[in-house]
Amino acid sequence: MSSLRDKKYSVVHLYSKQNKTVREIAAELKIAKSTVHNIIKKWKEVGTIDDQRAGNSGRKRKSDFRSDRVLRRLGRDSRRKSCAELAVDWKKSTGVEASRFTVTRRLKEGELSRRRARKKPLLSSVQKKKRLDWAKAHQDSISGSESD
Incomplete structure (x- = not known):
């Protein structure tokens, strides 16, 4: 078709x-x-059948190249901050008021990403012992498969 x-x-x-x-x-x-x-x-x-809107359609950007660069620097300097926290810092430093979603898009454009590690419970002593026992029991099969 x-x-x-x-x-x-x-x-x-x-x-x-x-x-x-x-x-x-x-x-x-x-x-x-x-x-x-x-x-x-x-x-x-x-004179053509193609759409002429490409490149000029859509809403204007809230930020310019310079403020985007400031955001990328903020993202690199404070790796552990969330996008919402970066949005607050970005507004303080450049005056650009943007949502956390906009911050995420701008960071992706700059080839940066923002992910926060999940808080997970630590292993209990029982779990640690079970892992150690399993590793000792399978030590031969684990080391044998790596040499292939």
């Missing part, structure tokens, strides 16, 4: 090169006449 982009190019090709009507193109490609009409209309007006 062809993609929508391929069908758009087919519409333009059939219209411009083979002088087919909208109805003929719609029947051949099995798409609605209105779709064919809209594709041809866009091709005539703009």
